[in-house]
Amino acid sequence: MTTVPGAPTPAGLAGGHATGAGVGASVARPDGTLKVTGEFAFSSDLWMADMLWGATLRSPHPRARVRAVDLSGALRLPGVAAVLAHDDVPGRKTFGLEAADQPVLASGEVRYQGEPLVIIAADHPETARRAAAAVTVDYEVLAPVTGAEAALEPGAVPVHAGGNLVRHVRIRRGDPHAPADIVVRGRYQVGMQDQAFLGPESGLAVPAEDGGVELYVATQWLHVDQAQVAASLGLPPDKVRIVLAGVGGAFGAREDLSMQIHACLLALHTGRPVKMVYSREESFFGHVHRHPATLYYEHGITTAGRLVFVRARTYLDGGAYMSSSPAVAANAATLGAGPYQVDNVAIDVYAAYTNNPPCGAMRGFGAVQACFAYESQMDECARRAGLGPVEFRIRNAMAEGSVMPTGQVIDSAAPVAELLSRVRDAPLPPRPVRGAPAGAAGADLRDLPGGVSNTTHGEGVVRGVGYAIGIKNVGFSEGFDDYSTARVRLAVVAGQPAVTVHTAAAEVGQGLVTVQAQIARTELGVDQVVVHPADTTVGSAGSSSASRQTYVTGGAVQAACAAVRAAVLRLAAARYQVPAGDLSLAAGKIVSAAAGVLADLAGLLGDEVIEETVTWRHRPTYPLDPDTGQGNAHVQYAFAAHRAVVDVDTELGLVKVVELATAQDVGKAMNPLALAGQIHGGTAQGLGLALMEEIQVTGGAVRNPSFTDYLIPTILDMPPMRLDILELADPHAPYGLRGVGEPPTISSTPAIVAALRAATGRPLWRVPVRPDDIAEVKP
Amino acid sequence: MRVTCTVNGSAATAEDVWEGESLLFVLRERLGLPGSKNACEQGECGSCTVYLDGVVVCACLVAAGQAQGRDVRTVEGIIAPGGGLGAVQQAFLDCGAVQCGFCTPGLIVAADDLLRRIPGPADAEIREALAGNLCRCTGYEKILDAVRLAASRMSGGEPEGGAG
Numbered sequence: 001m002t003t004v005p006g007a008p009t010p011a012g013l014a015g016g017h018a019t020g021a022g023v024g025a026s027v028a029r030p031d032g033t034l035k036v037t038g039e040f041a042f043s044s045d046l047w048m049a050d051m052l053w054g055a056t057l058r059s060p061h062p063r064a065r066v067r068a069v070d071l072s073g074a075l076r077l078p079g080v081a082a083v084l085a086h087d088d089v090p091g092r093k094t095f096g097l098e099a100a101d102q103p104v105l106a107s108g109e110v111r112y113q114g115e116p117l118v119i120i121a122a123d124h125p126e127t128a129r130r131a132a133a134a135v136t137v138d139y140e141v142l143a144p145v146t147g148a149e150a151a152l153e154p155g156a157v158p159v160h161a162g163g164n165l166v167r168h169v170r171i172r173r174g175d176p177h178a179p180a181d182i183v184v185r186g187r188y189q190v191g192m193q194d195q196a197f198l199g200p201e202s203g204l205a206v207p208a209e210d211g212g213v214e215l216y217v218a219t220q221w222l223h224v225d226q227a228q229v230a231a232s233l234g235l236p237p238d239k240v241r242i243v244l245a246g247v248g249g250a251f252g253a254r255e256d257l258s259m260q261i262h263a264c265l266l267a268l269h270t271g272r273p274v275k276m277v278y279s280r281e282e283s284f285f286g287h288v289h290r291h292p293a294t295l296y297y298e299h300g301i302t303t304a305g306r307l308v309f310v311r312a313r314t315y316l317d318g319g320a321y322m323s324s325s326p327a328v329a330a331n332a333a334t335l336g337a338g339p340y341q342v343d344n345v346a347i348d349v350y351a352a353y354t355n356n357p358p359c360g361a362m363r364g365f366g367a368v369q370a371c372f373a374y375e376s377q378m379d380e381c382a383r384r385a386g387l388g389p390v391e392f393r394i395r396n397a398m399a400e401g402s403v404m405p406t407g408q409v410i411d412s413a414a415p416v417a418e419l420l421s422r423v424r425d426a427p428l429p430p431r432p433v434r435g436a437p438a439g440a441a442g443a444d445l446r447d448l449p450g451g452v453s454n455t456t457h458g459e460g461v462v463r464g465v466g467y468a469i470g471i472k473n474v475g476f477s478e479g480f481d482d483y484s485t486a487r488v489r490l491a492v493v494a495g496q497p498a499v500t501v502h503t504a505a506a507e508v509g510q511g512l513v514t515v516q517a518q519i520a521r522t523e524l525g526v527d528q529v530v531v532h533p534a535d536t537t538v539g540s541a542g543s544s545s546a547s548r549q550t551y552v553t554g555g556a557v558q559a560a561c562a563a564v565r566a567a568v569l570r571l572a573a574a575r576y577q578v579p580a581g582d583l584s585l586a587a588g589k590i591v592s593a594a595a596g597v598l599a600d601l602a603g604l605l606g607d608e609v610i611e612e613t614v615t616w617r618h619r620p621t622y623p624l625d626p627d628t629g630q631g632n633a634h635v636q637y638a639f640a641a642h643r644a645v646v647d648v649d650t651e652l653g654l655v656k657v658v659e660l661a662t663a664q665d666v667g668k669a670m671n672p673l674a675l676a677g678q679i680h681g682g683t684a685q686g687l688g689l690a691l692m693e694e695i696q697v698t699g700g701a702v703r704n705p706s707f708t709d710y711l712i713p714t715i716l717d718m719p720p721m722r723l724d725i726l727e728l729a730d731p732h733a734p735y736g737l738r739g740v741g742e743p744p745t746i747s748s749t750p751a752i753v754a755a756l757r758a759a760t761g762r763p764l765w766r767v768p769v770r771p772d773d774i775a776e777v778k779p
Numbered sequence: 780m781r782v783t784c785t786v787n788g789s790a791a792t793a794e795d796v797w798e799g800e801s802l803l804f805v806l807r808e809r810l811g812l813p814g815s816k817n818a819c820e821q822g823e824c825g826s827c828t829v830y831l832d833g834v835v836v837c838a839c840l841v842a843a844g845q846a847q848g849r850d851v852r853t854v855e856g857i858i859a860p861g862g863g864l865g866a867v868q869q870a871f872l873d874c875g876a877v878q879c880g881f882c883t884p885g886l887i888v889a890a891d892d893l894l895r896r897i898p899g900p901a902d903a904e905i906r907e908a909l910a911g912n913l914c915r916c917t918g919y920e921k922i923l924d925a926v927r928l929a930a931s932r933m934s935g936g937e938p939e940g941g942a943g
Contacts, residue, residue: 028872035880036887038814038854042880045813126797198818198826198881198915248818248881249915280819379845446903509879509916673875680918681878707823707913714911717918 022522023735026673029514030531031507042246044202044277051204052081053275054259054266055128057118057135058285059110060255062144062700063159066108066117066137069506073134074120079127081270083135085118089265091234095223095257097360101160102321104232104261110139111159111320112357114285114494121266121274144355144700146391148317149294151352159353160321166318166351167326169333171405171629176346180300180308184380188297188515189374189766191694193290193315193685195362196712199248201258201286202277205267212239213264218247220254223540231260233268237536240264240449252361254288255545256323275576279757288360289352289695291316293332293369294707297377300344305385307396309344310337310405314370316351316359323360325351330624331366332480334633337405338374339416339471340396345405347629355700361545363685364742367599368749371470372767375750379466379757389467389754391422393417407630412738414727415665416639420469422663422724423643429659429720431463433773449647449654451716460651465753469641470746473634474739475548479623482548482635485539486556487613488520488564490605495587498602499524501560502532503516505541505553510741511674515550516557518671523561525587526601538613547638547739550670555734556616563612572604619732636730640664640743642683642751645719648759653771655691655756657717660748663724667738672725679744682720686748688713694768784846786810793843802846803827803838806853816882818913825912828885829853834907834910835892837911854884857891867891870929871922878916886912892928900928 021027034040074083086093086107094100106115118135122128145151151164158164169513203217209357212235222242230240247254259276266274278286294315300308314332318325333349342554349366362368376424382392397416403409432447445452449461475481487502507513534541541553565585572590573580582593590598598604645658660683669675692711696703704710729736749767757764760774782793782805793809795818803820806812806829816826820839827838830852838853857865864872867890877883886909893908901906905926915921 014930026875028875029877031880032872032877033864033868035877036871037858038812038884038887040880041813042816044817045807047808047813124797196915197879198816198824198913199879200817247879248816249879251915277817280821284790444903452907507938511878570798677875677878677917677921680920681916682918684918685915706821707819708821712913712915713918714910714913715906715922718919721918721920726839 008018018409021518021527023518025518025669025671027514027518028655029511030517031513040246042199042248043216044200044205046216046275048204048206048244048273051273051275052121052123052266052270053125054129054263054274055120055132056116056262057132059106059113059115061110061115061141062113063142064110065140065142066106066110068138068356069117070136071118073136074131077127077131079123079136079296080120080131081272082121082266083118083131084269089232094259095228095232095324097256097324098326099322102263111355114357116262119262119266121270125230145452145699146354146356148315148350148352148354151354152350159293159355164353166322166353167329168510169329169349169624169629171333171347171626173405174344174408176309176311176344178300178309178344181303182299182301182384184299184377184384186297186373186377186380187765188295188376190293190369190372191768192292192359192697193362193689193693194284194695194710195251195253195287196710197249197251197253200278200283202282203245203259203263204273204275205263206273207267207271210239212241213267215240215242215260215264216245217242217260218245218254220250220506220508220545221543222506222534222536224543225257225260225465226536228257229260229264233264242536244506247506247508249625250544251363252365252545253362255543256288258286258733280707281705284556284695284702288358290362290365290486291318291328291359291369295369295373297373298392299377299381301381301385303385305387305392305395307340307342310342311346312336314349316349317354317356318351319354319356319358321358323358325360325697328334328366330633331473332370333629334406335367335471335473336370338371339398339414339469339639341398341402356491356697357695357702363682367470367472367746371468371746372750375468376753376765379754390420393420393469406624406633408632408634410637412732413665414637414639415726415728416469419639419641419663419665420467423467423641423661426643426661426722426724429645440595447656449649449656450652455652455654456649456763461647461649462759464646464648464755464759466644466751466758468747468750468754469639470743472547472638472742472746474475474551474636474638475546475618477621477633479621482542482552483615483617484541484553484556485613485615486553486560487538487611488560489609489611490564490568491609492602492605495529495602496525497605498528499526500532501557502531502538503541503553503556504534504536504538505549506534506544508544510678511671512544512549512553514674515554515670519554519557520561523558524565525585547741551733551737551739552616552618554737555618556614558615558734560612560614561725563614564610567610567612571608572598636733636738638738638743640747640748644755646755646759648756648774649777650760653775657687657719657752659719659722661722662744663726664740664743665726665728666740667730667733668727668735669725670735670737675725676723676741679723683748684713684718686745687718687752688768690749690752692768722736780844782843782847784848785850786812787852788849796843798844800843801839802841802843805843808836812853812855816881816884818881825889826882826885828888828912830888835889854887857887865891866929867894870925870932874921874925875927876917876921876925882912882914886914886922890929894930894933898934
């Protein structure tokens, strides 16, 4: 399947024939109409009569001792209903995804700029903000620890009592010191990227009559929120009922808690509903970011262009708290050699605590940082071997049956060479006519670097083409019990069979609600499918992360539908006195192998309601050996390749990306329209990391917490994107599908930087690439 | 203070408005119209785009008092004359231009404004007109498709769902 820019693929109409709105169709989103009319209720849109507004007082210092906190100024303000600090947290004082190391409200010490100390509820958001400003905190400001490598040096000040090493992942395979003809060394850096979802952290907590609380919130994993909130409130989990409110994007930033515990504390304390909505500035301090990384790579190759060894040391700055740093480190290590066959490997990845902003999950975590380094290395290896960049990669490409540096054998499709050759062979965009005046036959100013700033009419502009490919694990790894739960209900409504699918899986924009309904239509042959709002009254679905939700919750929905189907056939077997094994359910009819159609589904069911709840797991994974990093740690691998075409104004360092071509193996395109959207969006986030996106941190302090100063790609920055989709089924996965959300984010960054190097000849070892790095005149 | 204006064709009054509130806050929190969105509240993202006396503005940058006596039209008022979806809204659905949807209301208003001013925009004109509307999910490709499709339907190239 190839789509080219400018050719709309309209969505199919929901409610058509069952087979037309099932798996594989471009079914329209069920929430689409509400979203285009402004009626869809996001977490910041919630409102209740008598509700209060919450606000948070945060530390302005990256590291300080807190000598005293005086709340009296806030308590005196009219309209303030509650002012709460550390001692007011009734249960566990800390929270965290992998370890509960982060204070709900700090006391004694603050470890990063933006750490919450005091929360307030008031009758107006401005009153709450003024009350926060009226709290007096006596700080003894301390020198912050501000770099991962420095944090791990002997004698470094410990950010936590146990020292600054969060995790070291060590991988050894073969002989990493095997002799090679050519050794290519490089040092690379990746800046701190922000997920920059548009819907800020927000939600509404409502106290319940049973002493519990109901929380409506935008999150990626309801049950892990529930467990953490309940622990800190000192309540049993069933007293904390969480309902997914409309989620305005996630990209990893909603894996960790933000305002969840705070809003619930304020609601329980005041006995009134409490709404909290972060501003954009507060949002930059309210969630974790992508780990900045420094990566040292050495590749040994033969003169014939074969990889002999890879040796790598990577330092990830985890910031003040653990969040998901251990998993990020595992990805950076296990995927650190890239999608290449290399028998001799030594990879060490270190994640460190510092007093920088906490870092954790962002789309493609660990794999993004590693890919920038190994793909930069591949280009230099190719150059040194006298081969083209695609030729060198194909010569060393892994394939099904290849062995990862962890010893894991890839046991489904790994079309690395094919993806690369597809992007290489795609037609190139036309070159502008040289020397023609702008606005006539020549380039439109808007197509040139600098755009309507009128910085060039083509002079000094050089075109470059670059390639990259990446590898990503799908799902949770290293022995994690990764499962999802689905409840499927079949009943007759208004004379027609109707299905309700209920899971706790978070729809974050990716289209999971659409896919769940498609699966139910395909499995049960019923047109009318409703996806119940996600909440904690059904079992956990796991996280909408790691490109896993269509795989795992899709698998659970498929399995629950199979259980419902079996119950239908048992009912039919009893009713018609035939063996259930002879019966099937097809297009809404009960069909007997011997006698043909016995009944339609509605006729069979009558008033019967069939409901089945199934917990579904993917194949188990296993821990990594702590000394050698060997082990079958991942359940599935996914691959995407990019070709970038750029125009660079070499005098000013300005860049116009002309086109991005992508090839990706998705196993099965469950919804081609939504799939294209995932690849486009992921590619755009990779462009952002290549060219503009960085949270600038100096001395632990964030210098650009706004959309004025932290830039994400606009419609002017994005080029046309050409997609080439492969569907090579993974026999181990539902419908053969492969997770799709993350791979496009991984390879677009190094492809763009490779194109910039091709255009300018500059080494460009750091992303985002700045104009200074490109321009011929240094500042 | 009290603020009275016309919103989506009807008279609207907000009581007890603090002078520091924006038009966006009044729409969302006092008039029950949360369709206009609060992604940055400093005029960078376009998610709160509304018409003010027929001109598109970021509602977050308009002080509530500035709306006194004026005509405001929000995404909730972008409907076809018959009451169905406008052409831009229908095209966003058909083309898959909606993912999380947080940028969508602002884009609907901005694209509606573009097609009123320029019925058959070139791609460069679409990009220029929508450059003030950030989207983090789609990479904009399907948004371009949607605006092209809406333009084509509105000019009679393909049957449309409404007049936009």
